[in-house]
Amino acid sequence: MAGADDVDKLIGGIYEAAVSPDRWSDQLKLISDEIGSAGAALFAADAKSLDLLFVHTVDMPAEASVEYDAHYLKIDPRVRYGLENPSLEFVFDSMHITDREINRNEYYDWMGGYGWRYYIAGQWQSGPSELAYISVQRTPRQGHVTADQVRLFEQLLPHVRRGVAISRRLEEMDRCQAAALDAVDRLPHGVVLLDDHGRVLTCNRAAEAIFVESDGLARSVDGIHSAYATDDRQLQRLIGGALKTNRGGTIPLLRPSGRKPFVLTVAPYASDDNLLAVVRPAAIVMLTDPETQPETPADVLRNLYGLTAREAELATLLATGTSLDAAADQLAMAKETARRHVKSLFKKTDTRRQAELVRLLVTLPPVEAASALKRKSKRQVSP
Amino acid sequence: MTHITDETIADVIGTVYDVAAGDGDWDRVLNPLQSLVGASVGVIHTPGSDNGQTRFWGESTLPDGALQTYADYFYQTDIWLAGGVQKGFVSLTGHVALGQALVPWDDFRNSEWRNDFLHPNGLEHLLSLTVAGDRDPELSPILMALYRPPGTETFSADSTAAMRAIAPHLYRAFTVQRRLEHLDLYTQATQSALDRMTYAVLVLDASGRIVAANRAAIVIAGAGDGLVVSSQGVRCLRQTDNRRLQQMIHGAIATGRGAATNAGGVMQLMRPSGRKPYALTVAPLTEHRPLFARRRTAAIVFISDPEDRMETPVGLLRRVYGLTPREAELAAVLATGVPLATAADHLSMAKETARRHLKSVFKKTDTQRQAELVRLLVILPSVSNFSKRSP
Numbered sequence: 001m002a003g004a005d006d007v008d009k010l011i012g013g014i015y016e017a018a019v020s021p022d023r024w025s026d027q028l029k030l031i032s033d034e035i036g037s038a039g040a041a042l043f044a045a046d047a048k049s050l051d052l053l054f055v056h057t058v059d060m061p062a063e064a065s066v067e068y069d070a071h072y073l074k075i076d077p078r079v080r081y082g083l084e085n086p087s088l089e090f091v092f093d094s095m096h097i098t099d100r101e102i103n104r105n106e107y108y109d110w111m112g113g114y115g116w117r118y119y120i121a122g123q124w125q126s127g128p129s130e131l132a133y134i135s136v137q138r139t140p141r142q143g144h145v146t147a148d149q150v151r152l153f154e155q156l157l158p159h160v161r162r163g164v165a166i167s168r169r170l171e172e173m174d175r176c177q178a179a180a181l182d183a184v185d186r187l188p189h190g191v192v193l194l195d196d197h198g199r200v201l202t203c204n205r206a207a208e209a210i211f212v213e214s215d216g217l218a219r220s221v222d223g224i225h226s227a228y229a230t231d232d233r234q235l236q237r238l239i240g241g242a243l244k245t246n247r248g249g250t251i252p253l254l255r256p257s258g259r260k261p262f263v264l265t266v267a268p269y270a271s272d273d274n275l276l277a278v279v280r281p282a283a284i285v286m287l288t289d290p291e292t293q294p295e296t297p298a299d300v301l302r303n304l305y306g307l308t309a310r311e312a313e314l315a316t317l318l319a320t321g322t323s324l325d326a327a328a329d330q331l332a333m334a335k336e337t338a339r340r341h342v343k344s345l346f347k348k349t350d351t352r353r354q355a356e357l358v359r360l361l362v363t364l365p366p367v368e369a370a371s372a373l374k375r376k377s378k379r380q381v382s383p
Numbered sequence: 384m385t386h387i388t389d390e391t392i393a394d395v396i397g398t399v400y401d402v403a404a405g406d407g408d409w410d411r412v413l414n415p416l417q418s419l420v421g422a423s424v425g426v427i428h429t430p431g432s433d434n435g436q437t438r439f440w441g442e443s444t445l446p447d448g449a450l451q452t453y454a455d456y457f458y459q460t461d462i463w464l465a466g467g468v469q470k471g472f473v474s475l476t477g478h479v480a481l482g483q484a485l486v487p488w489d490d491f492r493n494s495e496w497r498n499d500f501l502h503p504n505g506l507e508h509l510l511s512l513t514v515a516g517d518r519d520p521e522l523s524p525i526l527m528a529l530y531r532p533p534g535t536e537t538f539s540a541d542s543t544a545a546m547r548a549i550a551p552h553l554y555r556a557f558t559v560q561r562r563l564e565h566l567d568l569y570t571q572a573t574q575s576a577l578d579r580m581t582y583a584v585l586v587l588d589a590s591g592r593i594v595a596a597n598r599a600a601i602v603i604a605g606a607g608d609g610l611v612v613s614s615q616g617v618r619c620l621r622q623t624d625n626r627r628l629q630q631m632i633h634g635a636i637a638t639g640r641g642a643a644t645n646a647g648g649v650m651q652l653m654r655p656s657g658r659k660p661y662a663l664t665v666a667p668l669t670e671h672r673p674l675f676a677r678r679r680t681a682a683i684v685f686i687s688d689p690e691d692r693m694e695t696p697v698g699l700l701r702r703v704y705g706l707t708p709r710e711a712e713l714a715a716v717l718a719t720g721v722p723l724a725t726a727a728d729h730l731s732m733a734k735e736t737a738r739r740h741l742k743s744v745f746k747k748t749d750t751q752r753q754a755e756l757v758r759l760l761v762i763l764p765s766v767s768n769f770s771k772r773s774p
Contacts, residue, residue: 004389011396015556019555021674162400166559173563176594252704290763304650318754320755321758357754365664
């Protein structure tokens with residue numbers, strides 16, 4: 001039987017799995033070995049439909065989980081007994097079935113095919129209309145669980161319940177963060193989070209692109225800097241102000257390339273003072289490159305407004321502010337043709353002037369090319 | 384004092400994680416810990432440093448006002464803390480020490496710390512634990528102190544052993560709390576950037592239900608102009624539009640799952656009000672394989688309203704481009720796409736004056752044509768709104 005040190009290790013391991021969920025299988029294995037079993041599962045089912053919501057197994061063939069989900073969960077007498085007795089924290093065979101009944105039961109017959117006969121399972125309500133189980137399967141030779149094994153199992157249960165709840169909560173919040181980051185990554189503006197010393201915590205893709213371009217604006221270990229001394233002084237004063245006095249602001253930043261200056265806005269981001277975190281976001285920086293070409297590809301405009309290929313090409317150029325004559329030249333299009341195309345595309349986009357068209361196209365929501373998506377899927381989002 | 388058993392320790396360990404994943408109310412841990420080791424008072428804190436006061440994470444059964452006098456003054460007389468710093472104990476995560484190991488009796492007996500702070504508050508013996516050392520890369524330094532009153536025995540070997548058993552759990556629990564805090568902070572900061580965007584952002588789960596929405600999305604939902612946004616998802620009032628939208632959403636969700644390669648799509652949505660149609664894009668969200676979650680994020684929807692008259696703030700134009708007040712006003716009106724004559728009328732400005740102002744605006748903003756100027760001015764607003772609103 002398990003000594004106090006072993007139990008302590010098991011409990012510690014459960015919480016390790018709680019914070020690094022990929023370790024649940026290992027923990028399940030340790031628990032299953034300590035109790036004495038030939039396979040274990042940690043799973044949850046919808047309380048009404050009895051559909052499997054998640055399942056982690058150890059020493060159980062994958063097809064067993066598939067069959068269980070497809071059919072046997074619905075007729076599982078163990079689950080049924082648990083549902084009828086929701087106040088029970090754990091259940092095992094002799095609480096609800098005799099050996100003679102086991103011999104004639106469809107569910108137990110299926111289990112027998114995998115070499116299992118007996119079990120002990122913990123059950124708890126893990127969410128609204130959601131039941132979770134941890135169960136270990138035993139061979140006929142291992143026999144019914146002993147009183148000591150039941151006691152050990154009972155000792156571990158509250159920690160398993162809590163561990164699963166912690167894993168879930170972390171996963172849930174990870175997911176929210178990943179979704180928010182994903183959205184921010186698709187914005188045409190640069191977004192940078194700074195800590196309370198002005199150091200860069202995270203930046204989105206647009207901001208990264210601006211730093212990579214190194215056209216007068218760079219990120220270094222101690223924050224964001226302009227290549228021009230005067231601009232940099234202003235920038236540091238602005239950031240310092242946001243961090244210390246809670247006042248943000250906007251400034252233009254010159255570029256050695258002679259292109260239109262970046263426009264940078266800093267806003268303070270207040271967070272609760274009483275936090276454990278050593279580093280935390282204290283300001284948000286938004287970066288705009290006025291010369292970024294609109295990312296809306298011509299084929300998107302064709303889809304959106306039913307433009308012809310030539311009209312879409314022309315629209316894309318006009319959206320950058322290029323004059324009609326210059327655009328026609330670039331597209332090797334006769335002026336007369338260009339004028340005809342413009343008329344048609346004004347009509348299709350419900351605009352009357354180039355300024356209006358520009359406004360419409362510049363405010364279009366971000367569209368992502370399929371290639372960019374692939375690149376992104378490799379990116380790891382972690383706390 | 385209760386007898387210390389493995390079961391009672393396991394109970395305390397359970398509470399430690401409950402608090403970390405729950406409300407972070409560490410007082411709830413101190414109570415059972417105190418009864419476990421027979422302490423009358425317990426405190427969990429981060430010692431004050433150059434850039435901050437002492438921070439208390441939990442406190443149990445200290446007399447009223449004791450924390451305040453400590454934070455205000457007595458922290459300077461805390462020779463136990465000074466001893467722990469000097470001996471390097473505050474850097475050793477998991478280190479358990481008794482008061483007498485921190486300061487020799489002779490130094491302790493007649494100290495201001497003992498006579499003016501500990502005794503008046505009914506404290507004499509200390510059992511301390513460095514929950515997180517002061518060189519921890521992730522956590523602020525955290526110390527736990529359990530006290531017994533004068534006239535009692537010092538803490539037993541059993542008590543220090545129990546503390547050692549609980550120490551790694553306390554540390555891990557604080558890292559859990561920190562991770563939750565961290566995720567929450569970054570999500571909210573990111574969300575606040577999204578809230579300042581002029582287009583609506585909606586995040587959908589695998590069944591098309593809305594998981595998250597930014598401020599602009601709430602505005603569009605409230606307008607009810609051809610688009611219905613509810614907890615059930617997004618749909619259009621017009622059937623043909625709706626069919627297209629649902630196809631796009633399903634395509635994006637299937638792509639996120641790897642079951643299709645449709646990168647989403649883009650469409651116009653007609654509005655019953657007769658205003659310019661919304662432009663909407665749908666894109667798949669890359670799915671991370673969830674271990675426990677029921678709902679997973681699967682697609683993202685952006686919606687822009689071409690008639691959303693984002694005002695180009697005049698103040699911003701003056702600051703960023705050095706425009707005069709009249710020039711800035713003119714530029715802001717032109718940014719809506721109207722011709723110069725209309726803008727001049729609107730501002731009761733002579734056409735000739737308007738033309739002169741525009742020339743100067745072109746020069747200062749480094750643009751040559753109105754279309755180019757509009758482009759610049761339209762790109763700016765979302766950023767400037769950003770500085771106006773406070774989080």
